[in-house]
Amino acid sequence: DYLSPYIYTNMDEGPRKRSRTGMANTPPRMSGTAVGNAAVRLVENSDDRVRASQLRDPKQRVKALNALLKLSSSHETNYTLSGDSVLTSLSDIALELMDWHDEPPTHKSRIVNEENQELNNANSSPDEPVFSSATAWIDPPTKHMKQWSNHWKEGFGTVKRCTKDPANFKMLEAIVAILRNFSFVGGNLRMMAYTPTVVSLLIGCMYEVHDDHGAAAAVNDYFRNAAQRGHTDTASDEAAKFAMSRINLTVNAMQTLIHLGPLLDFSGQKILADRLFYSPATAKEGPMVPDLQSFGQAVGGNWGWGGMWLGKRLDTKEDVMSDVTKEFILSFTSDYLEAIWSIFPALAHLLTNPKSPRQVMLVGVDLLQELINHARVGLVGSIDLEDKEDEIPSIRKVLVSMPDVVLERLIDLLYIPRLGPDSLEYLDPMHNVVNRVTTLKLMGGYDSTIDTDLRDRGLDVLVPLLELDSPRMAARLGMHKNGTMPRTRLWDALVPILTSTVGRNDSSVMAAQLFRELGKSTENKPGLLYVQSRLVELSSRDHRVAHLVWNHLYPVEMPEDNEGERTTDAEDEMVGDATFDTG
Numbered sequence: 001d002y003l004s005p006y007i008y009t010n011m012d013e014g015p016r017k018r019s020r021t022g023m024a025n026t027p028p029r030m031s032g033t034a035v036g037n038a039a040v041r042l043v044e045n046s047d048d049r050v051r052a053s054q055l056r057d058p059k060q061r062v063k064a065l066n067a068l069l070k071l072s073s074s075h076e077t078n079y080t081l082s083g084d085s086v087l088t089s090l091s092d093i094a095l096e097l098m099d100w101h102d103e104p105p106t107h108k109s110r111i112v113n114e115e116n117q118e119l120n121n122a123n124s125s126p127d128e129p130v131f132s133s134a135t136a137w138i139d140p141p142t143k144h145m146k147q148w149s150n151h152w153k154e155g156f157g158t159v160k161r162c163t164k165d166p167a168n169f170k171m172l173e174a175i176v177a178i179l180r181n182f183s184f185v186g187g188n189l190r191m192m193a194y195t196p197t198v199v200s201l202l203i204g205c206m207y208e209v210h211d212d213h214g215a216a217a218a219v220n221d222y223f224r225n226a227a228q229r230g231h232t233d234t235a236s237d238e239a240a241k242f243a244m245s246r247i248n249l250t251v252n253a254m255q256t257l258i259h260l261g262p263l264l265d266f267s268g269q270k271i272l273a274d275r276l277f278y279s280p281a282t283a284k285e286g287p288m289v290p291d292l293q294s295f296g297q298a299v300g301g302n303w304g305w306g307g308m309w310l311g312k313r314l315d316t317k318e319d320v321m322s323d324v325t326k327e328f329i330l331s332f333t334s335d336y337l338e339a340i341w342s343i344f345p346a347l348a349h350l351l352t353n354p355k356s357p358r359q360v361m362l363v364g365v366d367l368l369q370e371l372i373n374h375a376r377v378g379l380v381g382s383i384d385l386e387d388k389e390d391e392i393p394s395i396r397k398v399l400v401s402m403p404d405v406v407l408e409r410l411i412d413l414l415y416i417p418r419l420g421p422d423s424l425e426y427l428d429p430m431h432n433v434v435n436r437v438t439t440l441k442l443m444g445g446y447d448s449t450i451d452t453d454l455r456d457r458g459l460d461v462l463v464p465l466l467e468l469d470s471p472r473m474a475a476r477l478g479m480h481k482n483g484t485m486p487r488t489r490l491w492d493a494l495v496p497i498l499t500s501t502v503g504r505n506d507s508s509v510m511a512a513q514l515f516r517e518l519g520k521s522t523e524n525k526p527g528l529l530y531v532q533s534r535l536v537e538l539s540s541r542d543h544r545v546a547h548l549v550w551n552h553l554y555p556v557e558m559p560e561d562n563e564g565e566r567t568t569d570a571e572d573e574m575v576g577d578a579t580f581d582t583g
Helices: 048-056 061-072 085-097 143-155 156-161 166-182 186-193 196-207 212-229 234-243 249-263 269-277 305-313 324-338 343-352 356-376 395-400 404-412 439-443 452-468 472-476 488-497 506-518 522-530 534-538 542-551 568-577
Strands: none
Touching: 048 061, 048 085, 048 534, 061 166, 085 166, 085 196, 085 356, 143 324, 143 404, 156 166, 166 186, 166 196, 166 249, 166 439, 186 196, 186 249, 196 249, 196 324, 196 343, 269 305, 269 324, 343 404, 356 395, 395 452, 404 452, 404 472, 404 488, 452 472, 452 488, 452 506, 472 506, 472 522, 488 506, 488 534, 506 522, 506 542, 522 534, 534 542
């Protein structure tokens, strides 16, 4: 039932061997066609143009959304977009439903003092993007995107949801579900990933509120105030009741971002290469991109020697441009980078929110794992944590600059009970059928009380995260911020995983690997001493734990002779000839 996002098929042809064209990182062969020559450009088919016009018509909008849901969810055909008109119409509808009036960022006007001296440059902008690894997890790169995120937070707030039409949120759910279905087809990935409004829409949905208790309290206050005023509005009452129910926008939005993960470019290098040299004349040459006229600008020869100069600096294997300035990259990719860099504060907001449901946390950790895997490509050597003014920080540098509050949340995932007040979803056994309780629960052991899904996903994130910047990340993870006390919650959670028999088969192996990464940092010596007695006791019962303890964490040094060489053979002979006094 799962349509692989790595498959790209041409719907106009019959059955054929499926290729990996939809996920190819290298551009197809360069077309010799000029950019402005529309005669050989792929024209959007009539069906997509009709669907886009129906979406723009309020009277036919619901019918068009239902038709798109049915078409995109079909497992028999892979619906591939032939243009960006459908995506643009869906994005416009979502912005209209959220009451967002997009205004371009304003620029500073020239300010002159009494002596007619210029205080600011007329061309400088207060909304100039700031791409910094130190602030990436805190705020979006521009003030415009910060207003965008705040607007979505308020739009998903309980008070706003009480006064809105429930049909608006249901329609927004349908739009995000359609985008998720589109992302299962490889031919749509580049079209969606290179559309800033679609990426911004998916990131905005990550701010969905998941507070049932808070929603219930706000709704009760709404009805109490309405009764005091003698207000009897049936539509508002239905909207208030709908505010109590959680809408499932966050999960679908993050799943779509996971599918787009291999094409998300945080450095701007890949999209710059595509903007300059990716020019598919037909669908057979590669996946389509939005706004065709803005891609392949240096292909047709219109740039003369400048296009040749850029072509020599294109690495077709890595899709990066060498010896190009930051200003040149931003001139082509600024709108895209502003949208994609806003994913970090949204992800931090979701992971650190203690009221996030279990399913949302699972998908959120999967999205973080996708970003870490993206940063591990070509991982070589250490990394400089200082940002350079003339460069855009890499995603690896952003991830290793993760705030301590996010690291602590990832540590918490290693030991979350299945049930009870400390679990992410508390089920009252007096009023609910608890289906996650087994007979092992009566024994009260570790394997019967732990949420293994969250634990295993936490290990999948922490192990490669430490490898991005070892051993500095190991010191940050194993010790508190002040550097004087170990994170006892982390060490206590890792010890029982070494001998766990529930969850994935490789959970104990991942825990051992995490121990080895932590042991590479000398700052974690207090933490290793904290769990030393327990690990030594476990090593006497499990050979894998013994290998970890005596070869990696607490290695035993062999005695050396006068020449500095180990006398293993002499020791073996001594042990063989030794006689013991049995008294």
